[in-house]
Amino acid sequence: MDWCRRYFFTRRATPQVGAVDMPEARAVNEDVKMFRYSYAEVARHNTADSAWMIVDGRVIDVTSYVGSHPGGDAILNYAGTDATIAIRTQTSHHFSMPFIEKKLKDLTIGTVLP
């Protein structure tokens, strides 16, 4: 998935380290993709009301997608966690990988802090 990281990091400006989930900052800067989040912050978003997950070091907000996920609520089992392996090894996903990769890109809100 090196191409993924390369794409992500070259496409965006310098990430705003320290601007960790500040709603007031989002209001000012609509480019929420600039943010970097701690693992602890991602872990808090573990419900259907706010479901985030980590995929290849990126933070993905899948909240808007949960209702249309063809695999139903199984996606929520990974809300708030690193779903990289689960997504890649889910057999049903293998047929829709291009769609899934695009979805993941569109729903990316930032990267996870080391």
Ligand code: HEM
């Ligand atoms: C951004 C897009 C998607 C994400 C983030 C996502 C995420 C997930 C996750 C985390 C799981 C649980 C995997 C596990 O239990 O190991 C899952 C299961 C599943 N997904 Fe997706 N998925 C996406 C798109 C899709 C699409 C397009 C399909 C349709 C082909 C699909 C069909 C399924 C099915 C059938 C399951 C298994 C449900 C079950 O075990 O009951 N998903 N998905």
